[in-house]
Amino acid sequence: MSSSALTRPPNRNANHPAADPPGVPARRAALKLLDAVLRQGLPLEAALDRATQGIERSDDRALAHAIAAEALRRLPDLDALIDSATRSRLPDDAKARFALRIALVQALALGTPPHAAISTVLPLVDGGPRKLVHGVFGTLMRGGATLEEFPTLPEDVEARWQNAWGEEKVAAAERAIAVPPPLDLTLADPARTEELTAEMGGLSLLPGHIRLAGAHVPELPGFEEGAWWVQDIAASLPARLIGKGSGIVLDLCSAPGGKTMQLASAGWSVVSVDSSESRLARLRDNLARTHLAAEVIAADLLKWSPAEPADAVLLDAPCSATGIFRRHPDVLHRVNPRVIAEMARVQAQLLARAAKWVKPGGMLVYATCSLEKAEGEEQLMAFLASQPDFAIDPVAVAELPAGIVPHQRGWVRTLPGMLAEEGGCDGFFIARLRRGG
Numbered sequence: 001m002s003s004s005a006l007t008r009p010p011n012r013n014a015n016h017p018a019a020d021p022p023g024v025p026a027r028r029a030a031l032k033l034l035d036a037v038l039r040q041g042l043p044l045e046a047a048l049d050r051a052t053q054g055i056e057r058s059d060d061r062a063l064a065h066a067i068a069a070e071a072l073r074r075l076p077d078l079d080a081l082i083d084s085a086t087r088s089r090l091p092d093d094a095k096a097r098f099a100l101r102i103a104l105v106q107a108l109a110l111g112t113p114p115h116a117a118i119s120t121v122l123p124l125v126d127g128g129p130r131k132l133v134h135g136v137f138g139t140l141m142r143g144g145a146t147l148e149e150f151p152t153l154p155e156d157v158e159a160r161w162q163n164a165w166g167e168e169k170v171a172a173a174e175r176a177i178a179v180p181p182p183l184d185l186t187l188a189d190p191a192r193t194e195e196l197t198a199e200m201g202g203l204s205l206l207p208g209h210i211r212l213a214g215a216h217v218p219e220l221p222g223f224e225e226g227a228w229w230v231q232d233i234a235a236s237l238p239a240r241l242i243g244k245g246s247g248i249v250l251d252l253c254s255a256p257g258g259k260t261m262q263l264a265s266a267g268w269s270v271v272s273v274d275s276s277e278s279r280l281a282r283l284r285d286n287l288a289r290t291h292l293a294a295e296v297i298a299a300d301l302l303k304w305s306p307a308e309p310a311d312a313v314l315l316d317a318p319c320s321a322t323g324i325f326r327r328h329p330d331v332l333h334r335v336n337p338r339v340i341a342e343m344a345r346v347q348a349q350l351l352a353r354a355a356k357w358v359k360p361g362g363m364l365v366y367a368t369c370s371l372e373k374a375e376g377e378e379q380l381m382a383f384l385a386s387q388p389d390f391a392i393d394p395v396a397v398a399e400l401p402a403g404i405v406p407h408q409r410g411w412v413r414t415l416p417g418m419l420a421e422e423g424g425c426d427g428f429f430i431a432r433l434r435r436g437g
């Protein structure tokens, strides 16, 4: 079925297109979002503007996003329920399956009363499998259908992570997607940690870090004055491992700027390079809000070179982003071995270029928010094999929050299940390297 056939609104009369009843536009947008991720392979966030075009209320846009994100978190379980109630299996791309996923996730995970969940979804299948959708939904509701407390990962992801990290980490990942991740803040001035933690009623796992259960960001104390920015604790580790300094640091693949702000506030003269103009616009806004300075350069790092080598280089490379599956569940469905191999190929190119820009005796930090060894451990091994003048500068236990320990060879690998009692952390790989002097 074509993508437009799946998401097109009903048009009962060519001269008078049917208007959607209240509540339906948000569900139609949720359907478009699922279609964008599952059939077109787009990131959920990238599809949002287009899918919600014409929806004026921000609540409705947020609802569409919440429905789609929760459906992506729970897709294998929703599909298992649908399959249990249909005589012949609906194709993966059947409009009825998409509509049922949206109705069921609302009724079973988002607290929408079943009659509202189905009545706002049926118009999406007008002129199509309306009866089937109504029938399957009714059968499941009457049968007392429920979803597992912990969502099941898609089979291929489960197999890949089980192979890489073992069963326990797969179970931890499933527990991690069942609950909303906490909100982590990085402070511009770590000396204010105690004061701001107390004021916000949060928890601090490291100097300069505050964790909150969730909040409306612009209303938190210190937002207007730029005292902090949102950044998962694992994402804050690469720049923390560079530490304080007064020389030049190249922040490569820098936008929207979490690490640029950390490095600038740690005293470095930061040269911040990224190829995405739209992400750099956010980086500039972030610098303006936090009153921090950096030289910002829009360039493709596969072509650009600095005028001279730097004291430290941070490469936060583009990656599959499977480590941020809690916040971006679309990665569970979009990322496959081909995507991972392509990202690893680009990372190797970027890493080889970044290495040339490190002064003798200087530092290189390589990071990815991926749970794939090809983008982390294996990338590092290949780099070390081809760059004999670089060696791992081992990370010490004291540099990390309690609950995250460096690998015995000195790099950092954060995994599902770490900091679980405190609300978990994103999956990252970080290696700190030193160039021989």
Ligand SMILES: C[S@@+](CC[C@H](N)C(=O)[O-])C[C@H]1O[C@@H](n2cnc3c(N)ncnc32)[C@H](O)[C@@H]1O
Pocket: 252, 253, 254, 255, 256, 257, 258, 259, 260, 273, 274, 275, 276, 279, 299, 300, 301, 302, 316, 317, 318, 319
């Ligand atoms: C993981 S994100 C960076 C996050 C950022 N370091 C932070 O802390 O806010 C990866 C970035 O790589 C950038 N990127 C991807 N390919 C690039 C290239 N060839 N040259 C420059 N930047 C690139 C993307 O635009 C994206 O902003």
